[in-house]
Amino acid sequence: MLKNLVQYIYTGWCGIMFVIPMIIFTPLMVIPLLISRKLDAITFFFIRCWVYMFGITTGIWFVGHNKKSIDTKKSYIFVINHTSFLDACAIPIAIPSSLVGLGKKELSKIPVFGWVTSRWAVWVDRSSPESRREGSRKLKEILNGGTSVLIAPEGTRNNTDELLLPFRHGPFRLAIESQISVIPVVIHNAAKLMKRGSLLLKPGVVHSYVLPEVPVTGLTEDDIPDLTDRVFKMMKEKIVELNGSH
Numbered sequence: 001m002l003k004n005l006v007q008y009i010y011t012g013w014c015g016i017m018f019v020i021p022m023i024i025f026t027p028l029m030v031i032p033l034l035i036s037r038k039l040d041a042i043t044f045f046f047i048r049c050w051v052y053m054f055g056i057t058t059g060i061w062f063v064g065h066n067k068k069s070i071d072t073k074k075s076y077i078f079v080i081n082h083t084s085f086l087d088a089c090a091i092p093i094a095i096p097s098s099l100v101g102l103g104k105k106e107l108s109k110i111p112v113f114g115w116v117t118s119r120w121a122v123w124v125d126r127s128s129p130e131s132r133r134e135g136s137r138k139l140k141e142i143l144n145g146g147t148s149v150l151i152a153p154e155g156t157r158n159n160t161d162e163l164l165l166p167f168r169h170g171p172f173r174l175a176i177e178s179q180i181s182v183i184p185v186v187i188h189n190a191a192k193l194m195k196r197g198s199l200l201l202k203p204g205v206v207h208s209y210v211l212p213e214v215p216v217t218g219l220t221e222d223d224i225p226d227l228t229d230r231v232f233k234m235m236k237e238k239i240v241e242l243n244g245s246h
Contacts (some may be wrong), residue, residue, distance in 0.1 A: 007201075012098075026228075028046040029050070040147070060089075063208070078099065078185055079185070082152040084194040094185055095148075101149070130141050143180050153170070165233070176227065183211065184231050209242070212234075
């Protein structure tokens, strides 16, 4: 009983320390993007400041591995496994590039968080084919402009016992149509700090691993299933490896 009470209090504190630094840094994160997307490096610097402040005040720390393999001057399509709301903090630490994410429209309704993140997210109503097509069009424009894109190919948070949910073809169709390489990123340990299906938190370290780049040069629409399967296997094998070493 006491343990549960402490966890509820701790989770409440984490919520406060998630929102307050975001409010503090919001002008510094948003204003550069309102001026020009070329200033997005300033935005992402202050996003990382927000994450570091959250980590220092809560004891939830984020570590990125293999970041140097990313050429920050190139555009990529980053794909991640989605296990927890903590992924939102892990991503800017894991990926040194400026990027725009594809997210569920429901997230845009979260007070403060939704308004702030809408400046570097494309919101999509997954139940609407028209919304999905419009989202894809916007992402292509962003890639053509030299900014990377982040997508969770599982389509939703994984609340099952499976290591990964089946991947949707969308991110890989986008990669082939744009001829932009895919870089898988595995977020590990987040589900242990926020159990699947729960909002309760506990302190610890979330690790993120950048996997080798997957080129798509010369691939066509017929190759979408194979590309999807290849990236799925890469990420699943990494998760199995990490689970076995921890």
